[in-house]
Amino acid sequence: MLLELDNVSAGYGGGPDIVDELSLEVEEGRTYCMIGPNGAGKSTVLKLIGGILAPRSGSIGFHGHEVGGLRPDQLLQRGICLVPQDPSLFTKMSVRKNLMMGAYLESDRSVARDRLDEIFSMFPILADKERQPAGTLSGGQQQILLLARALMIRPAFMMIDEPSLGLAPQAADQVFEIIAELKSLGITLLLVEQSVERGLAVSDWAFVLDLGQKRFEGPSDQILADPRIRELYMGKAPTVE
Amino acid sequence: MVDTHQDPLLATQPPAQPSSNGRRSRVVCSIGLTGLLLLLPLSRPIVGGLYNYVMQVATIALMWVALATSWNLIGGYAGYISLGNNVFFGIGGYLAGALLVYQGWSPFVTALLAGLVGFLVGLMVGLITLRTRGPAFIIATIALLLMAALIFDNWELVGGANGLSLPLPQFPRDWARAPFYLAMLIAAAGSVVLSWKVAHSKLGLGLRALAQDEVKAEVLGIDTKRYKIIAFALSGIFPAVVGAIWGYSLTYLRPSIFFTIGIAAQMVLMAIIGGRATVAGPAVGAILLVTLNEASVSQFGSSELNIVVTGGILIVVLLFFPLGIVGSLRQRGKLPAFLDWD
Amino acid sequence: MNIPQTLILGLVLGGVYALMASGVTLLFGVMRIVNLAHGVFMLLAAYGAFFLFTEWGFDPFLSLIVTMPSMFIFGMVIHRFLFPRLEGSDRYSEMTVLLTFGLALVLEGLLGFFFTGIFRSTSPAYATESILLGDLFIPKGQLYGAVASVVLLLALGALLGYTKIGHAIQATSQNRTAAQTVGVNVSRVSTFAFGVGMALAGAAGSLMSYLFTFFPGQHWQWIAILLSLIVLGGMGSIRGAIVGALLLAVLAGFVSNAFGATWSPMTFYLALFVILLIRPEGLFGEKEAV
Numbered sequence: 012m013l014l015e016l017d018n019v020s021a022g023y024g025g026g027p028d029i030v031d032e033l034s035l036e037v038e039e040g041r042t043y044c045m046i047g048p049n050g051a052g053k054s055t056v057l058k059l060i061g062g063i064l065a066p067r068s069g070s071i072g073f074h075g076h077e078v079g080g081l082r083p084d085q086l087l088q089r090g091i092c093l094v095p096q097d098p099s100l101f102t103k104m105s106v107r108k109n110l111m112m113g114a115y116l117e118s119d120r121s122v123a124r125d126r127l128d129e130i131f132s133m134f135p136i137l138a139d140k141e142r143q144p145a146g147t148l149s150g151g152q153q154q155i156l157l158l159a160r161a162l163m164i165r166p167a168f169m170m171i172d173e174p175s176l177g178l179a180p181q182a183a184d185q186v187f188e189i190i191a192e193l194k195s196l197g198i199t200l201l202l203v204e205q206s207v208e209r210g211l212a213v214s215d216w217a218f219v220l221d222l223g224q225k226r227f228e229g230p231s232d233q234i235l236a237d238p239r240i241r242e243l244y245m246g247k248a249p250t251v252e
Numbered sequence: 253m254v255d256t257h258q259d260p261l262l263a264t265q266p267p268a269q270p271s272s273n274g275r276r277s278r279v280v281c282s283i284g285l286t287g288l289l290l291l292l293p294l295s296r297p298i299v300g301g302l303y304n305y306v307m308q309v310a311t312i313a314l315m316w317v318a319l320a321t322s323w324n325l326i327g328g329y330a331g332y333i334s335l336g337n338n339v340f341f342g343i344g345g346y347l348a349g350a351l352l353v354y355q356g357w358s359p360f361v362t363a364l365l366a367g368l369v370g371f372l373v374g375l376m377v378g379l380i381t382l383r384t385r386g387p388a389f390i391i392a393t394i395a396l397l398l399m400a401a402l403i404f405d406n407w408e409l410v411g412g413a414n415g416l417s418l419p420l421p422q423f424p425r426d427w428a429r430a431p432f433y434l435a436m437l438i439a440a441a442g443s444v445v446l447s448w449k450v451a452h453s454k455l456g457l458g459l460r461a462l463a464q465d466e467v468k469a470e471v472l473g474i475d476t477k478r479y480k481i482i483a484f485a486l487s488g489i490f491p492a493v494v495g496a497i498w499g500y501s502l503t504y505l506r507p508s509i510f511f512t513i514g515i516a517a518q519m520v521l522m523a524i525i526g527g528r529a530t531v532a533g534p535a536v537g538a539i540l541l542v543t544l545n546e547a548s549v550s551q552f553g554s555s556e557l558n559i560v561v562t563g564g565i566l567i568v569v570l571l572f573f574p575l576g577i578v579g580s581l582r583q584r585g586k587l588p589a590f591l592d593w594d
Numbered sequence: 595m596n597i598p599q600t601l602i603l604g605l606v607l608g609g610v611y612a613l614m615a616s617g618v619t620l621l622f623g624v625m626r627i628v629n630l631a632h633g634v635f636m637l638l639a640a641y642g643a644f645f646l647f648t649e650w651g652f653d654p655f656l657s658l659i660v661t662m663p664s665m666f667i668f669g670m671v672i673h674r675f676l677f678p679r680l681e682g683s684d685r686y687s688e689m690t691v692l693l694t695f696g697l698a699l700v701l702e703g704l705l706g707f708f709f710t711g712i713f714r715s716t717s718p719a720y721a722t723e724s725i726l727l728g729d730l731f732i733p734k735g736q737l738y739g740a741v742a743s744v745v746l747l748l749a750l751g752a753l754l755g756y757t758k759i760g761h762a763i764q765a766t767s768q769n770r771t772a773a774q775t776v777g778v779n780v781s782r783v784s785t786f787a788f789g790v791g792m793a794l795a796g797a798a799g800s801l802m803s804y805l806f807t808f809f810p811g812q813h814w815q816w817i818a819i820l821l822s823l824i825v826l827g828g829m830g831s832i833r834g835a836i837v838g839a840l841l842l843a844v845l846a847g848f849v850s851n852a853f854g855a856t857w858s859p860m861t862f863y864l865a866l867f868v869i870l871l872i873r874p875e876g877l878f879g880e881k882e883a884v
Contacts, residue, residue: 082779084777100769101768115762161775164776333692381870383870387829388829391822391866394818395866398814399863513811517699559700560703560704566692567700570696571676
């Protein structure tokens with residue numbers, strides 16, 4: 012087991028618990044998707060694992076070691092990478108510089124440069140815009156840059172918060188193609204995705220969250236097909252996205 | 253379940269009113285306090301030789317209550333730190349003083365005009381400086397203060413750096429202090445009532461929300477610009493009023509009386525120690541600091557050690573007691589009802 | 595009024611102002627802290643330079659070797675001990691402003707205690723000498739100061755643009771959360787940046803020691819001027835601060851000529867209000883996102 016949350020509770024500032032004694036397990040190499048209504052705490056779970064928020068109680072284990080409360084840079088060194096919701100790019104820096112920042116923890120700069128070449132060949136659209144400020148890219152391109160930047164450090168475990176948020180369907184398609192590619196690279200993925208169909212289509216296993224707790228979990232195709240869950244969390248009829 | 257962390261209004265809801273017992277004790281205490289304050293000028297038989305001193309300290313304390321409570325409107329409720337609110341203080345003092353010297357009008361009357369001018373100046377300055385969200389405001393208030401100091405230092409009409417001498421008030425010797433004391437009392441009461449009214453109004457709720465998270469407040473439809481500007485304009489009224497009275501009581505005006513950073517610092521410190529964003533807090537802070545000042549026999553002004561202590565206390569309070577006296581007591585549930593006016 | 599002369603004087607002085615402004619801007623950019631104590635840190639260095647000059651005959655430029663590193667360390671220590679407590683708090687920017695305000699008061703008081711209120715300044719020979727360039731007089735002291743400022747600003751640019759920590763500072767400045775997610779230890783970077791900002795203040799202080807006379811309360815005027823420059827340039831933009839500094843210093847020079855030196859600070863204050871009136875985001879700033 013790669014990652015385990017055990018009865019974790021957390022909230023912001025002095026406020027109430029957003030995540031309420033949540034437990035879940037993530038196995039290496041699989042792709043997971045978290046769905047649920049707004050305010051269910053999905054983003055909060057990612058922030059918890061990613062070190063942006065510390066748990067109030069419970070434990071978070073990675074490869075068996077306790078990682079709850081560690082800083083993001085410490086987690087990154089262990090291989091846990093969070094791709095937060097936008098805006099998360101360095102908008103004034105060029106695409107190239109953004110990517111190189113992705114390799115910040117790589118002490119061997121030549122390795123970083125090699126990775127950069129790899130990334131450019133994987134994502135020709137980024138190679139095209141190498142010198143442009145990241146802020147000038149379109150929404151879809153920015154999201155691709157975001158994912159590419161995370162790849163620069165070859166994380167073992169990547170969490171992506173709302174990858175297709177605010178994107179036109181075509182751009183969203185592109186982003187999910189990349190997510191599929193990430194899967195094929197063997198990276199363990201945990202997605203939070205508003206577009207339930209897409210999220211469940213690309214993942215192996217799904218968690219359904221509501222009010223800070225895990226209500227259901229199971230293989231993605233089962234969850235997708237389950238009429239109860241559909242009604243509660245996805246609106247009455249299946250829609251084509 | 254409502255995500256209160258995302259709803260600034262709910263997250264910052266002022267706590268419930270005190271119980272009926274509490275309310276009764278509040279009323280009793282308020283009446284008692286008011287009575288005491290009103291009767292103080294008659295206390296000569298009790299305090300004997302200390303009468304003038306007691307009256308003077310009480311007058312100063314009330315003045316600072318007005319200054320700190322007014323500062324709290326913008327610095328506490330709205331969370332916009334102003335380091336130049338004493339500009340209103342000085343404008344009031346100079347306006348009333350000049351009108352006294354050149355027109356013979358009593359500052360006790362022109363103090364009201366001063367209050368209005370203070371409001372208008374606050375409005376104008378606010379319109380320029382409160383259009384952005386960030387720290388530009390704080391910077392502007394410092395600049396405002398220094399500008400005022402520079403202007404008044406060089407303005408021949410009001411004596412420049414040498415200042416302006418005011419005619420002595422014609423009160424019978426025994427009762428010389430009483431009118432100033434009563435005027436300050438009225439001003440202090442006025443400022444506290446204003447603060448209370450603001451705290452319990454839509455304006456107050458909006459200010460609290462924007463102090464917490466301005467962007468979210470705007471998204472919720474709160475007209476943050478208007479609220480900020482109104483708060484700042486209101487914060488200029490009573491400093492101007494007490495400035496008029498204070499200048500008159502000193503019988504001379506000099507820029508260094510009004511336009512120094514030390515005075516701004518005192519206002520801030522009093523509000524923060526007492527508990528910013530509360531009605532009673534600044535008053536508590538003002539009374540406490542004036543008392544301490546007297547106890548350490550140092551001047552109302554800035555000697556070097558005075559500044560060190562002011563700054564030092566500010567740092568300590570910020571780091572360890574950010575809610576101030578009233579706020580910390582409330583947090584622990586130990587706030588006596590007569591201090592609980594929020 | 596001799597226009598080219600006034601222009602040159604303004605530009606040269608502006609160089610030093612630019613140096614001062616860059617320190618505060620750096621701090622604001624990285625930590626969103628409006629450092630009201632920046633002026634008093636410069637003053638601290640100025641008094642230090644004064645002490646070194648009067649006791650041991652150190653030339654103010656020599657004192658840079660002392661003031662810059664000691665301010666760097668002092669800055670990092672202050673940041674490490676005072677600011678972490680405020681990190682998670684609700685009203686972070688308010689609290690930090692008040693904290694730096696308190697710090698400024700404490701340091702001002704201490705300086706007053708040790709050095710008294712007498713106006714001080716160092717007086718190396720070049721402070722009163724001038725170079726003749728054609729028809730124009732260029733005061734040596736100010737020229738040297740401008741050159742030193744340019745050198746330091748270039749060094750700052752190199753630090754930010756070409757070193758790993760410099761990139762980390764830029765990243766933290768632009769998007770703190772994003773910087774965290776790529777592995778930047780933002781708190782350590784902030785401390786370092788605070789040190790750098792303080793070192794710049796230290797350098798400015800050494801230069802100020804012979805350019806101006808100073809007394810403990812002087813820093814309020816400096817900080818008001820600096821902060822006005824920053825708002826003019828667009829908060830957080832070092833480039834903007836530099837341009838603002840040059841522009842306003844030249845303008846202030848003309849004002850000084852026309853109305854007398856007392857009124858020259860007024861230029862900065864009025865410029866601040868004018869900018870807030872017509873273009874609140876500053877010359878190089880970005881409009882606030884809603």
